[in-house]
Amino acid sequence: HHPSPTTHCPLPTAHYPPPTARFSLLIYSRTHYSPQRSARNPICPSTRLPMHPCLIDGYTSFAVPLTGLKTGTNLLAIRVESFGSNSRWYAGAGLFRPVSLLGHPAVHVATAGGVYVTTPRVDLLTPDGTAASATVAVNISVHNDQSVKADVSAKVQLFEDDTGKLIATKQLVVGNVPAGDNRSAIINFELSHVWTWGPSSPKLYRAAVTLQPGSDVEVVMFGVRSFSFNATHGLVLNGQRVKMYGGCVHHDK
Numbered sequence: 001h002h003p004s005p006t007t008h009c010p011l012p013t014a015h016y017p018p019p020t021a022r023f024s025l026l027i028y029s030r031t032h033y034s035p036q037r038s039a040r041n042p043i044c045p046s047t048r049l050p051m052h053p054c055l056i057d058g059y060t061s062f063a064v065p066l067t068g069l070k071t072g073t074n075l076l077a078i079r080v081e082s083f084g085s086n087s088r089w090y091a092g093a094g095l096f097r098p099v100s101l102l103g104h105p106a107v108h109v110a111t112a113g114g115v116y117v118t119t120p121r122v123d124l125l126t127p128d129g130t131a132a133s134a135t136v137a138v139n140i141s142v143h144n145d146q147s148v149k150a151d152v153s154a155k156v157q158l159f160e161d162d163t164g165k166l167i168a169t170k171q172l173v174v175g176n177v178p179a180g181d182n183r184s185a186i187i188n189f190e191l192s193h194v195w196t197w198g199p200s201s202p203k204l205y206r207a208a209v210t211l212q213p214g215s216d217v218e219v220v221m222f223g224v225r226s227f228s229f230n231a232t233h234g235l236v237l238n239g240q241r242v243k244m245y246g247g248c249v250h251h252d253k
Helices: none
Strands: 023-029 036-040 048-050 062-065 077-080 099-105 107-109 115-124 131-144 150-160 166-177 182-195 205-212 217-222 227-230 234-237 240-242
Touching: 099 107, 107 205, 115 205, 115 217, 131 150, 131 166, 131 205, 150 182
Parallel strands: none
Antiparallel strands: 023 062, 023 099, 036 048, 036 077, 107 131, 115 131, 131 182, 150 166, 150 205, 166 182, 205 217, 227 234, 234 240
């Protein structure tokens, strides 16, 4: 057991238009440890926002809409409190990842994790496992802060991260997003030749999602790889055995 301090995190000054029917402000925390009570605006003391309780674990990202802002300068402070004894092995408490103030169109990619990529099929093309054909699935979640439903589509593009080369483009119809709610959709790309991610050649790609109508853009990086783990061969990455010499389980490594 060890004491965990209360943490205050003033954000740097930023200038945004006030939240309107066409524009939304959110506070985004990548993660923190111990229950987070609230974020408050000391200039408007009555403004207090409920935050993520973190009662299960302290490693989940979350976002909370900002409301009750006054015209002009606002000061936002984040308070993290640890209650009772901590039975984890010197886990600490407080903010250990960046906290951001995000400005979005009222119809925007959901925060956090509104775009993520999976590779449900990877067929290796070379003996060394450096090339493959693959199915790349781009998962998109859209949030609508408006008081009316919104008909949304998205342009989805795949790029090579190192060269910026465009390798695929598709249009996705997300559909009607209810007012104040989310809607999710998935689009698949069948790629006949991609380079895989591995320790010797960590090739990465980018998926860029542009919502229409509007201008909200979200870009995520991803790699293509196949892996398995069993008692006979251990870890097999892209068809190659990889010896494991131990691991570091600390969250800050």
